[in-house]
Amino acid sequence: MPEMKFTRDNLAEVLRNRGINPTHQRIEIAYAIFSxxxxxxxxxxxxxxxDxxxxxxxxxxxxxxxxFLEKKLIREVIVDPSKVFYDPNTDPHHHFYNTDTGELTDIDARDIRVTGLPPLPHGMATEGVDIIVRIRSKAA
Amino acid sequence: MPEMKFTRDNLAEVLRNRGINPTHQRIEIAYAIFSxxxxxxxxxxxxxxxDxxxxxxxxxxxxxxxxFLEKKLIREVIVDPSKVFYDPNTDPHHHFYNTDTGELTDIDARDIRVTGLPPLPHGMATEGVDIIVRIRSKAA
DNA sequence: GTCCTGATTAGACAGAGTCCAGAGCTTCGT
DNA sequence: ACGAAGCTCTGGACTCTGTCTAATCAGGAC
Structure with missing residues (x-):
């Protein structure tokens, strides 16, 4: 997502580009996620x-x-056993997860390198690598 | 966990060492997880x-x-939005997650290096880094 | 307007996990 | 042996997230 104002008109355009019929409800939902x-x-x-x-x-x-997930307009982040989070950022990135507050923070993936991963099992392809750094307030 | 036979007697001992009263049910549950x-x-x-x-x-x-989680006898693995998996392996390690079958495979963390992580937010401490490599059968 | 297709809706439903009040075991003191 | 205290266990009700379904609704083509 390049930086841009997320007006409802813009979002309708974005949806259309992904082959999604931009109905009133879908635009409102997109607006809620992206704004x-x-x-x-x-x-x-x-x-x-x-509201x-x-x-x-x-x-x-x-x-x-x-x-939206299917059309890769958003991503899902699975860190909490009780609920899924939806991520408007589809650029490659990872997350800090504050286990006290439940707060998620993005980590840009550009500078991250992971070495030492074993070869994939035969006939398998990587779909994605998720790194979750669980953090907590130091004063225990 | 060093390699050892997980008899119910051994497990009772393990539980006791962690300050867990080894009741019949707890031993059976531990046995189910570890065997x-x-x-x-x-x-x-x-x-x-x-059964x-x-x-x-x-x-x-x-x-x-x-x-068991609280006493760090097992770990939880959160990869599937619908349910938590419990992991008898508490050594540092990561996971392959087969998104087709739901199968989880351990990746030993000893050889893994992650570089380029940004500094933690102020006053925060790392609790753990989870890497999940989502894989899928190549023949789509 | 009428049709047709796809989108939306309310509410029933399903599954994971938690809560609670009562009952069962152990242990310990007498 | 008895009773009290303190865990532990249990069934069932409950909550919450997410899905399904059947009916309704909206909007474009004609």
Whole structure:
């Protein structure tokens, strides 16, 4: 995502470019995810979308998030056993995860090098490498 | 865990060393986790334990798994949004995750080096670094 | 307007995990 | 041996995240 203002019109365009029919609800959901440059969970997005304007159902939020995932418009981050976070940043990157607060912070992947990985099992291909650095406030 | 036969007697000793009262149920649960050198989910463990001998309740399995986690007897692996896997291997290591089959494979951490990580946010300490290599069968 | 297709909806449902109040074991003192 | 105290275990109710379904709705083509 290059830096740009996320207006609803822009987002409609982005959706169209990915082959997603930009309906009112989808635009609102995209707006909720992208304007807030953070990692949100499905229920946060549901709450955000329903704060303003017309009601959007839980089913639509989940459907839409899965659609966005499929079209690689967003990524999912699995760090908490109880819920998935959705990440508007699709550039290669990793995460700090604050286990006290649940806060996620991006780590740009450009400077990261991982060496010593064993060869993949036969006939397998890498789909992605996720690095999660779990951190905690030092004062234990 | 050094290589050793996991008899119920050994396991009782292991639990005691960690300050865990080795009750019948806890030993059976430990046995299920350690004899099977794989990554099991809570429901698999529940099924394994109830295959043989006296019934153990779901609540006890969850309580015990959390107790083992707390006492650092096992680790949890969070890769699948729908369930947690419990890992009998507490040595530093990472994982291959086969997204087709759900299969988890250990990667010894001894040879792995990660360079280029940014400094931790102020006042934070690292709790652990998890690397998950998501893999998939090459023939798509 | 009418059709057709795809999107949305409410609510039922499923599965993982937690909570709680009661019952069961152990241990210990008497 | 008895009773009290303190863990531990249990079934079942409950919560929460996420999915499914059947019905409704919106919007474009004609």
């Amino acid at each position: 807030r440059c953070e990692h949100s969970s499905a229920d946060q997005i549901l709450a955000l979308v329903n 303003r304007a017309s009601e959007t159902s839980k089913a639509t939020v989940y459907n839409t998030l899965n659609l | 099977r050198c794989e990554h099991s989910s809570a429901d698999q463990i529940l099924a394994l334990v109830n 043989r001998a006296s019934e153990t309740s779901k609540a006890t399995v969850y309580n015990t798994l959390n107790l």
